[in-house]
Amino acid sequence: MRVLVRPAQYVALAGYIVFLGFPLLWLISASVKSSAELNSLTVSLLPSQWHWDNYAQALARQGLMSSAANSLVVALASTVLVILIAMPAAYVLARLKGAIRVAGVGWILVSQVFPVILIILPLFLILRTMNLTDSLVGLTLVHTTYTLPFALWMLQGYVVGIPTELEEAGSMDGATRLTVLRRIVFPLLAPGIVATAMFSFVSSWNEFFFALVLLQSPENYTLPITLTSFIGGEGKVALGPLAAGSFLAAIPSIVFFSIMQKKLTGGLMAGAVKG
Amino acid sequence: MSAPTAPAAGPTTSTAGRPARPLRHRGGLERGRRREAAALVMPSLLPILVLSVAPLVMGIALAFTDARLVRHPDYQFVGVDNFVRLADNSFFWDSFRIGMIWAVSVTVLQLVLALGLAQLLNSGLRLQGLTRVLALIPWAMPPVVVAIMWKMIYSPNAGPLNAFLGALGLPDDINWLADFSTALPAVIVVGVWVGMPQTTVTLLAGLQQIPGELHEAASMDGANAWRRFTAVTWPSLRPIVASITSLNFIWNFNSFSLVYVLTEGGPGGRTMLPMLFTYLEAFKNRNIGYAAAMGVVLVVVVVLLLAVYLRSQFRDDRAVKKG
Numbered sequence: 013m014r015v016l017v018r019p020a021q022y023v024a025l026a027g028y029i030v031f032l033g034f035p036l037l038w039l040i041s042a043s044v045k046s047s048a049e050l051n052s053l054t055v056s057l058l059p060s061q062w063h064w065d066n067y068a069q070a071l072a073r074q075g076l077m078s079s080a081a082n083s084l085v086v087a088l089a090s091t092v093l094v095i096l097i098a099m100p101a102a103y104v105l106a107r108l109k110g111a112i113r114v115a116g117v118g119w120i121l122v123s124q125v126f127p128v129i130l131i132i133l134p135l136f137l138i139l140r141t142m143n144l145t146d147s148l149v150g151l152t153l154v155h156t157t158y159t160l161p162f163a164l165w166m167l168q169g170y171v172v173g174i175p176t177e178l179e180e181a182g183s184m185d186g187a188t189r190l191t192v193l194r195r196i197v198f199p200l201l202a203p204g205i206v207a208t209a210m211f212s213f214v215s216s217w218n219e220f221f222f223a224l225v226l227l228q229s230p231e232n233y234t235l236p237i238t239l240t241s242f243i244g245g246e247g248k249v250a251l252g253p254l255a256a257g258s259f260l261a262a263i264p265s266i267v268f269f270s271i272m273q274k275k276l277t278g279g280l281m282a283g284a285v286k287g
Numbered sequence: 288m289s290a291p292t293a294p295a296a297g298p299t300t301s302t303a304g305r306p307a308r309p310l311r312h313r314g315g316l317e318r319g320r321r322r323e324a325a326a327l328v329m330p331s332l333l334p335i336l337v338l339s340v341a342p343l344v345m346g347i348a349l350a351f352t353d354a355r356l357v358r359h360p361d362y363q364f365v366g367v368d369n370f371v372r373l374a375d376n377s378f379f380w381d382s383f384r385i386g387m388i389w390a391v392s393v394t395v396l397q398l399v400l401a402l403g404l405a406q407l408l409n410s411g412l413r414l415q416g417l418t419r420v421l422a423l424i425p426w427a428m429p430p431v432v433v434a435i436m437w438k439m440i441y442s443p444n445a446g447p448l449n450a451f452l453g454a455l456g457l458p459d460d461i462n463w464l465a466d467f468s469t470a471l472p473a474v475i476v477v478g479v480w481v482g483m484p485q486t487t488v489t490l491l492a493g494l495q496q497i498p499g500e501l502h503e504a505a506s507m508d509g510a511n512a513w514r515r516f517t518a519v520t521w522p523s524l525r526p527i528v529a530s531i532t533s534l535n536f537i538w539n540f541n542s543f544s545l546v547y548v549l550t551e552g553g554p555g556g557r558t559m560l561p562m563l564f565t566y567l568e569a570f571k572n573r574n575i576g577y578a579a580a581m582g583v584v585l586v587v588v589v590v591l592l593l594a595v596y597l598r599s600q601f602r603d604d605r606a607v608k609k610g
Contacts, residue, residue: 017512021407021410022412024403024407025414028400028403028404028418028422029414029417029418031480032424032480032483032484033421033424034447035436035437036428038436038439039432039439042439050445051444052445055446055447055450057447096330097330097331097334098331100327100330101327101328101332108324112324122593123339125538125541126589127540127562127585128541129541129562129566129582130343130346130579130586131339131343131346133342133346133349133569133575133579134343135342136356137575138337138338138341138342138345153338154338156334157334157335157338157339160331160334161335164331189323217429218429218430220430220543220544220548221544236429236432239431239432240434240435240548243435243438243548251439254435258431258435258436259432262432265429266424266427270420270427
């Protein structure tokens with residue numbers, strides 16, 4: 013009986029590996045197959061010949077490059093905004109105690125689980141009066157607002173790690189608050205800022221719902237919207253280039269997750285990276 | 288909208304020339320410090336108030352109007368009319384029921400599968416490194432790419448799933464996402480695939496905190512594997528299971544993108560999650576007031592779930608303190 017436990021465990025593990033890994037493997041495989049092979053009835057994981065042309069086609073495809081550029085602009089702009097406005101607030105949040113801190117942390121938690129469907133309706137009307145629907149500026153502001161809670165949470169965690177003695181030493185020397193923040197706190201925060209910036213970038217790059225609601229003209233589409241518009245036409249899709257484009261779109265988050273792998277354990281960190 | 292960044296200049300001027308002291312102060316903050324803290328928080332607070340809190344309040348107000356999503360809206364206060372209509376809208380409640388089936392199935396399957404995987408990853412097998420990396424893949428993919436990927440797998444003609452079934456001699460012509468009976472189970476599998484990694488990682492962290500001596504002691508007393516699980520593992524994991532399960536349930540209930548791209552709620556509404564239903568009412572039927580009423584109902588459900596979650600957390604906290 014005991015002898016059978018290990019083999020059974022390995023069989024189960026193999027099952028998990030196939031279930032978790034196969035879909036991505038299939039996407040990559042489809043991205044290097046010719047359309048003839050993708051539509052043939054003999055299905056195999058390895059392509060009969062490697063068809064790299066799909067990548068060239070995906071990139072040349074109408075709208076894909078410009079959507080990638082839109083995604084890049086929105087993701088970079090919202091990342092910069094998030095970091096700039098979150099840094100001072102995260103500092104306060106980390107150094108405070110009592111009711112304000114409880115309120116701040118409570119709001120962060122609630123914002124991670126609150127259904128956005130009710131908020132998007134008036135938000136759409138508000139942004140429309142400001143002429144910010146169907147606009148990358150509007151989308152950037154929305155992404156900034158909705159990445160902010162978790163960015164604050166990440167950053168304040170890093171601030172807590174900076175001993176207050178360092179600040180006190182700085183102020184003994186007569187430095188002002190701003191100097192202390194700029195010379196002592198923010199430089200020590202660098203790793204936290206990098207991690208938070210990467211998180212903000214990936215959240216915005218992957219974001220679908222707000223982009224779907226807010227953007228209307230194809231020249232403003234972000235990458236996820238353009239990708240879904242390709243699968244809309246029933247049966248008419250060139251699967252190879254679609255797979256290639258999808259794989260390219262996934263690269264930023266794959267990079268982020270491989271770097272953050274060790275940190276993605278437990279707690280709120282595990283919580284809020286939900287799509 | 289440059290407003291949110293403007294107040295950032297506040298603290299620089301007000302503190303210039305004054306030596307800084309740490310913000311934290313025994314017995315609270317004195318007035319100057321408090322004003323300074325407010326100025327530092329303001330750039331974050333402003334966009335949140337304008338783009339998140341104000342819309343929430345307006346959204347609730349909208350639910351009591353007959354607003355339509357048209358160029359020059361002209362709407363009136365209609366009291367609870369929308370809610371009365373909604374109570375009779377069987378399509379909405381069908382969608383609510385589907386949302387519940389979806390959220391319960393995905394959450395439970397996620398938990399069971401993740402618990403199994405976490406146990407395997409905690410039992411000294413080979414290939415653990417590989418599995419850990421693989422386990423993060425679903426988590427790392429953008430939802431839209433996940434949906435595209437699974438659409439290919441479920442493809443009725445040249446999809447690998449049907450090919451695999453055919454090779455086993457089983458029916459191989461199932462149109463998974465378009466068939467009335469298979470569509471909901473098929474999207475549930477994708478939901479499980481997406482959510483499993485995070486649950487696994489959380490549970491694994493919990494498992495690793497259980498001291499090895501507990502298991503050894505139980506073994507010495509002659510406990511078999513199942514007995515060790517029920518007597519040692521499960522009781523230690525319970526608080527983590529409670530919190531990750533309630534959070535997963537809320538997230539799954541709120542889910543939109545994945546199913547929207549996979550099926551758009553079809554076939555025949557069989558995968559119409561409530562968030563999709565509300566979205567379509569607002570942006571396709573353009574009944575934004577009515578959709579807001581649906582949104583309010585969904586928010587109330589989520590807030591109730593959240594309250595249950597927070598209560599369980601609070602109870603655990605107290606239990607820990609007492610213990």
